[in-house]
Structures are given as C-alpha cells and as structure tokens.
Amino acid sequence: MTGLTDSLIGAGKLILTFDSELVSITVLTLYVSLFGAIAAGLIAAPFGILLGLKNFRGKGIVVNIINTFMGLPPVIVGLLLYVLFSRQGALGNTGLLFTPQIMVLAQFIIAFPIITGVTLSAMQGLEKDVHELIVSLGSTKTQRMSLIFFEIRYGLITAFMAGLGRAFSEVGAVIIVGGNIRNHTRVLTTSIVLETSRGEFEQAMALGIILLALVFVINYGITILQGESQR
Amino acid sequence: MKPLLTVKNLSKTFDGKYLFKNLNFTVSRGERLAVSAPNGAGKTTLIRIINLLETPTSGELYFNGKPAGDARNQWMVRRNMAVVFQRPAVLNTTVYNNISIGLKIRGEKKDVIDKKVKNISKSFGLNQMEDKNAQALSGGEKQLLALARAIVLAPDLLLLDEPTSNLDPENTALAEKAIKNIASTVIITSPSAAACKVATRTFYLSGG
Numbered sequence: 001m002t003g004l005t006d007s008l009i010g011a012g013k014l015i016l017t018f019d020s021e022l023v024s025i026t027v028l029t030l031y032v033s034l035f036g037a038i039a040a041g042l043i044a045a046p047f048g049i050l051l052g053l054k055n056f057r058g059k060g061i062v063v064n065i066i067n068t069f070m071g072l073p074p075v076i077v078g079l080l081l082y083v084l085f086s087r088q089g090a091l092g093n094t095g096l097l098f099t100p101q102i103m104v105l106a107q108f109i110i111a112f113p114i115i116t117g118v119t120l121s122a123m124q125g126l127e128k129d130v131h132e133l134i135v136s137l138g139s140t141k142t143q144r145m146s147l148i149f150f151e152i153r154y155g156l157i158t159a160f161m162a163g164l165g166r167a168f169s170e171v172g173a174v175i176i177v178g179g180n181i182r183n184h185t186r187v188l189t190t191s192i193v194l195e196t197s198r199g200e201f202e203q204a205m206a207l208g209i210i211l212l213a214l215v216f217v218i219n220y221g222i223t224i225l226q227g228e229s230q231r
Numbered sequence: 232m233k234p235l236l237t238v239k240n241l242s243k244t245f246d247g248k249y250l251f252k253n254l255n256f257t258v259s260r261g262e263r264l265a266v267s268a269p270n271g272a273g274k275t276t277l278i279r280i281i282n283l284l285e286t287p288t289s290g291e292l293y294f295n296g297k298p299a300g301d302a303r304n305q306w307m308v309r310r311n312m313a314v315v316f317q318r319p320a321v322l323n324t325t326v327y328n329n330i331s332i333g334l335k336i337r338g339e340k341k342d343v344i345d346k347k348v349k350n351i352s353k354s355f356g357l358n359q360m361e362d363k364n365a366q367a368l369s370g371g372e373k374q375l376l377a378l379a380r381a382i383v384l385a386p387d388l389l390l391l392d393e394p395t396s397n398l399d400p401e402n403t404a405l406a407e408k409a410i411k412n413i414a415s416t417v418i419i420t421s422p423s424a425a426a427c428k429v430a431t432r433t434f435y436l437s438g439g
Contacts, residue, residue, distance in 0.1 A: 129320035136282050137333045138310035147332075151323055 003201070010202030011209055019206075021183070026210055029187040032100055032174065033167040036107020037115075041160045044115035048159070049148055051116070052123025053131075063120065069113035077109050078176030085177070098179040103187070106173040111163035118162050122155020123148075157226055161219065168215055188214075233296045235260045235388060235416050236281065241290030243276055250276055254290065256434060258388075263410070263417040265430030272436050274420035275317065278392045281418065282314045294388075310337060313386040313415075317393040319377030321365035326357055329365045329376055333384045351383040354409065356402075370397040378406055382413055391419040 014022055051062065083089050085097040096102040126148065134147045149156065171189040178185035180194060188211040195204035234257035241254040250273035258264050268274050279285040281292065283305045292299040299308045313333065322329050330352055334344045352358045355375045360368070365376060374397040381389060391410070395403040410417060410429045421427035424435070 127320060129316070129318065130322065132284055133320040133322070136284060136309060136312075136314045137336050138306050138308075138312075139336050140306055143336055147322075 007201040007205040011206035014202065014206040015209065022206060022210065024183060025186050025188055025191050025207065026214070028100060028185070029168070029189075029211070030214065032103045032107055032187055033164060033170075035104045037111045037160065037164040037167045039104070040108045040111035040163055041115050041156075044112045044163070045119050045149070045156055045159065046145070048116045048119025049123055049145065049152075052120050052126070053148075066113050066117050066120065070117045072110065072113060073172070074106070074110050074170050074174075075172035075176065077106055078173035081106055081109075081173070081177045097177060098181060098185055100178070100185055103174045103178045103185060106177050107167040107170060110170060110173060111167050114166055115159045115163040118159035119152070119156060122152040122159065125155065126152055154226060157222055161222055164218065165215065168211065234258060234293075235262075235295060236418075237293040237296075238281075239291045239293070241277075241280065241292070242288045243273060243280065243285075244288045251436060254436075258416055258418060260387075260416055261414070263419065263429055263431045265424065265427040265433040266418060266420045266436055267422070267424040267427060267433055268420070268436035270422060274436060275392050277436070278314065278316075278390050278418070278420060281388075282312055282390055283309060311387040312390060313381035313384045313388075314390040315374075315377045315381045315392065315394045317396050319373050321368070321373055321376060323366055324364065325362050326352070326365050326368070326376055327361040330357070330380050330383055333380060337384070347383050351379045355379045355405065371399060371402055374398055375402060375406070378409065382409055382415075385413065386415050389413065389415040389417045391417060393420055393422070 051059070051066075081102060082097065085091050085094065085102060087097075096105075130151060131148070134144055134151070139147060169189065171193060174185075174187060175190045175193065178187070178190065180186050180190040186194075188207050192204050192207045192211070195201070195207065236258040238254055238256050242252045243250045254277070256264075266274055266277060276285060280287050283292075283299060286300070294308050294311065299305075322332060327348060331344050331348045334347060339347075348361075349358070352361055355378065357372070357375060357379060360372070365373065368376060374394065378391075378394055381391075389410075394410075395406050398406060407429050410419070417429070419427055419430060424430075424433045427433065
C-alpha cells in the first residue's frame with residue numbers, strides 16, 4: 001500500500017513539474033492516436049455508410065471480414081507492417097520503420113475496422129422509413145449522404161470513440177513498428193511497459209494517470225458534443 | 232393540356248400474385264384524386280411507385296409528359312413531389328428542422344425557409360413545439376408534422392397515403408382544410424371513398 005502511495009505521490013510531482021520527457025511522450029501519444037483515429041474515421045465512416053446502403057454480391061463476406069478484423073490482434077498488424085517496412089521488406093526503401101508516421105499507419109489499420117463495424121451497426125439501426133424519407137425529399141447523392149451522416153451522428157460519435165479508445169490503449173503494434181525509441185517514438189503505453197519492467201513505478205504511474213486523464217478529457221468533450229447535437 | 236401524371240399499364244406482383252394489373256389513369260394539374268381501396272389492395276404500393284421508391288413489375292409512369300423511371304434523374308422528379316405516409320418518419324432533430332429539410336434540400340434561402348416554416352407550423356398548430364425533438368411527438372403530431380413538411384414545399388404533386396389515419400376529428404378537419412387550400416395536384420389514398428372528403432375525383436382500386 002505504501003509502495004502505491006509513494007508511486008502516486010511521485011507521479012503527482014512528475015506531472016506537476018511538467019517533466020519534459022513526460023510532456024513529449026504525451027504529445028506524441030496524442031499525435032499518433034488522434035491522427036490514426038481521425039484518418040481512419042474519415043474513410044471508415046463513409047465506407048460503413050455505403051456498405052449499409054448498398055446491396056451487392058459478396059456483401060456478407062465483406063461484413064464478416066470487417067467483423068473479424070474488429071478483433072484483429074494489434075501485434076499481428078505490427079508484425080505485418082514490420083515485415084513490409086523493414087529493410088528487406090517491399091516498402092523498406094521508404095525508411096518509415098521506427099518513425100511516428102508508421103505508428104499512425106498502425107493505429108489507422110487497427111481503428112479502421114472498428115469504426116467501419118460500429119458505423120455499419122448504426123446504419124442497420126437507421127429505420128427504413130427514415131432512409132426513404134430522405135430519398136423521397138428529392139435529395140441528391142451528396143445530400144443523402146450528409147443527411148444520413150446527421151441522422152446516425154450518435155452512432156458515428158460512438159464509432160469514433162471506440163476507434164480512438166483502441167488507438168490510445170494500443171501497445172503491441174506501436175512497440176513493434178515504433179521501437180519505443182526515447183524522444184522519438186515512445187508513447188504513453190509503451191513507456192508504461194518499459195518503466196514497469198524497469199521497476200520505475202512512479203514514472204509508470206504518472207504515465208498511467210496521464211493516459212487515463214487524456215481518455216477522460218476526450219470522452220468528456222465528445223459527450224458534451226453529443227449533448228449539443230441532441231437538438 | 233398535358234396531364235401532370237400518366238400511368239400506363241402499371242402492374243405489380245408480390246410472390247407471383249398481382250397486387251394490381253394494367254392500371255391506366257391520368258391526373259390533371261390541380262386535380263385532387265382519391266384512390267380508394269380496401270386494406271392490402273396496393274394503395275401504399277401505388278403511392279411508392281409514383282414516388283419512385285419502388286419499381287413496378289411492368290408499365291410506365293410519365294411525369295409532365297416525360298418518363299419518370301430513369302434512375303439518373305429520379306431525384307429531380309421527386310423534387311416536384313412530396314409524400315406523406317400513413318406512418319410518417321421523422322428525422323432525429325427538432326420539429327423546425329424536420330419541416331424545413333425539404334426546403335434546405337431545394338436550396339432555398341434561410342430567410343425564405345424561416346418565413347415559410349413559421350407560417351406552416353402556425354397553421355398546423357406546431358409553432359409551440361418548433362424546438363422540440365420530433366421523435367418525442369405523439370403519432371398525431373408526427374402526422375401533422377409530415378403534412379406540414381410536404382405542404383411547405385408547394386409541390387406539383389402531393390402524394391398522401393391515408394394522411395389522417397392517426398388524427399383526431401379536429402386535426403383531421405385542419406388537415407383536410409390545408410389539403411383543399413393548396414394549389415398542388417393531390418393523390419390521396421383512403422380505405423373508403425366516403426372518408427375522403429377532399430377529392431374532386433375518386434378512383435377505385437380493387438385487388439388483382
């Protein structure tokens with residue numbers, strides 16, 4: 001118990017003094033997770049909507065693949081990207097391995113099926129009557145898409161939150177492709193793993209508190225946004 | 232004068248059975264045509280086909296003398312129509328936004344939209360609930376909203392599928408007055424001819 005209290009006090013000191021390493025790790029975490037989730041959301045949400053709207057041969061298989069990839073183990077993503085971007089890999093000449101950019105790509109790949117799947121589920125919840133109302137009003141394809149976006153906005157927010165939550169908590173893929181390099185590719189989750197293995201519990205605890213606080217603040221902001229869009 | 236709507240040899244089958252067969256009729260501008268038929272005879276399906284929400288098994292539709300079924304310009308044809316279904320759908324937003332949505336789609340200016348919505352919501356007794364979420368309305372209120380949303384567009388053709396089925400006598404009278412007062416051509420379905428007081432002509436649809 002004393003150990004935990006000491007760790008918490010030490011963590012509080014690190015946070016209050018704006019420890020420079022802590023700040024850079026936090027900033028990188030925000031960059032990697034937000035960019036990965038936002039990029040995934042920008043493509044996955046329209047894709048999920050289109051998938052919900054269109055009927056085509058093989059749709060069941062596509063939906064099954066997405067559902068399967070929603071539970072995709074991040075270490076597999078990390079491994080595949082590592083093989084692809086390592087020096088001998090097909091994309092080795094890009095020099096992206098062990099950079100924040102490839103960490104964003106990993107987060108994108110992990111968040112994409114989650115956001116698509118939750119959006120598709122929101123589309124399935126969209127009443128047929130409402131969709132027909134939107135069509136019967138004489139909307140163009142673009143207007144139809146934007147009205148559907150508006151109508152399933154709560155589902156889309158949930159989809160984005162699910163994708164972002166996964167990105168924030170991700171360790172496996174980013175540690176493989178990022179390498180957990182100090183002041184370069186070290187993010188909150190990978191740092192927690194490192195500091196814990198080193199026995200640096202104060203540092204690990206501080207990182208954990210920051211990670212929780214970040215998730216809380218972002219979720220709270222989105223909840224407020226949801227409340228605003230109730231109208 | 233060219234009829235606004237021409238229906239030629241229209242048939243619709245479900246599970247190999249004819250819901251209606253070789254339907255032929257025209258609707259002139261300004262006319263209020265009642266389609267009377269018992270339940271299950273295809274009234275709603277006919278309205279859906281005219282609104283291009285459903286394709287007929289065979290036959291053709293001409294709107295303003297032009298074939299209406301071309302998939303590329305369906306949205307343009309629909310912009311000249313407005314439809315109210317028996318169980319009206321509402322968007323998950325305010326009453327005001329629900330009424331104004333068709334006008335926004337048609338690119339009307341904000342001040343014009345505001346004026347039109349205020350007028351129509353007042354005449355339908357919805358002005359006190361403009362800021363309320365439409366999903367919280369009662370069935371009757373939703374029906375009034377759907378009528379207001381359609382009538383505010385002043386469409387060439389107003390399609391009404393048993394539009395007063397959820398309304399009490401007072402609101403039925405209100406709706407009928409509004410339908411009579413608009414300049415649009417109207418096709419209105421009703422289970423009995425007697426129930427449809429707004430029609431200038433009645434068309435009986437018998438199953439098969």
